[in-house]
Amino acid sequence: MLLADGKVCITLTTGGAGATNHSYDFGVNAITLACPPNQTAAAAAGQSTVVVNYPAPTVKPTGTPFTCTPASGSAFPVGVTTVTCTAGSGATAVSCSFTVTVTSPTPTAKCDTLCYRSAGYWLLNLDKLPNGTVVIYGVNNNSGISTNKFRSIQSALQGNAFGAPLNARQKFNREYVAAQLNILHYGGPGAPTVFNTMWANLSCYQIDFAPITLATGAVLTRDSMVKELYMHITAAIQSRNDADLAKLTTVLELLNGTNLLGFCN
Structure with a gap:
């Protein structure tokens, strides 16, 4: 039985008639997941996407598998994209999110001029x-x-x-x-x-x-x-x-x- 406080209760029954139940509580480490801070990247002139490699989230217990979507190393479009990371599964699953903002380069102002005469x-x-x-x-x-x-x-x-x-x-x-x-x-x-x-x-x-x-x-x-x-x-x-x-x-x-x-x- 999974208890609300993060413990597992195991009950053992011994003997036949007049059997005795023995209950044991085992602590279970809850999964924690902390996402990296929001990320920014700048697109070069003429580019509409940028490949962004972002830091992995911090997950405990160490070694707990996690997934992030979109994955690190993906091509992110110009604008703001939300990345969602999840660790664990079922009732113990936890998630967090952060953003990747890709900015487009500021266009160079034209400075073509005419010769204005008086x-x-x-x-x-x-x-x-x-x-x-x-x-x-x-x-x-x-x-x-x-x-x-x-x-x-x-x-x-x-x-x-x-x-x-x-x-x-x-x-x-x-x-x-x-x-x-x-x-x-x-x-x-x-x-x-x-x-x-x-x-x-x-x-x-x-x-x-x-x-x-x-x-x-x-x-x-x-x-x-x-x-x-x-x-x-x-x-x-x-x-x-x-x-x-x-x-x-x-x-x-x-x-x-x-x-x-x-x-x-």
Whole structure:
């Protein structure tokens, strides 16, 4: 008989009539099992699994057989996998578990960049305007205007023909048109060179600015991708949100710079 306290009771009966019962209690060592601590491993670039050899659990009495699933030496996928170990069988079986966490490598941020030239450079080189269309906020219902529209492009880049201080919209158009001309210079938004740069962080251009919170609640930082800047600009133009455009102008100014000789910012 197995007693609850981990002892075995054996009863012996001797003699015939008037037999006597003798009971003996024998101590039984209960099985204990302690799993190793949680394990971590890092997958190499391009790998989805990692072979992990983890420490064996501690089991007593020593020599008691045990099993662990998945077994040590298995290929563990990226993510968290629970390993369950069991020793003993039936009513005396005990188990424990731990986790194996496999992390994927952090992708290297793209830092492909374009040569952004200033609005002043393009104003001095109107004969070098690339072919294509640009959006000038508040002109032509915010639809694209051909760069062949010389006077419209010149007016946007100049901002104010009389040299007076520019208002917020003029400042935005000056920088936004220059940025679009820089993109057209490399083949336009669909060109592979331009497309790759859209996935780069703004910090790749060595610019710094305080986080910008927009009306939508979105926040633009130097760690945001370039494509996010243009997405926010497009959304602000469509909603005619001049306040957001004024904030985004500061980033365009940093991208384009002020050099008149065509040096990259």
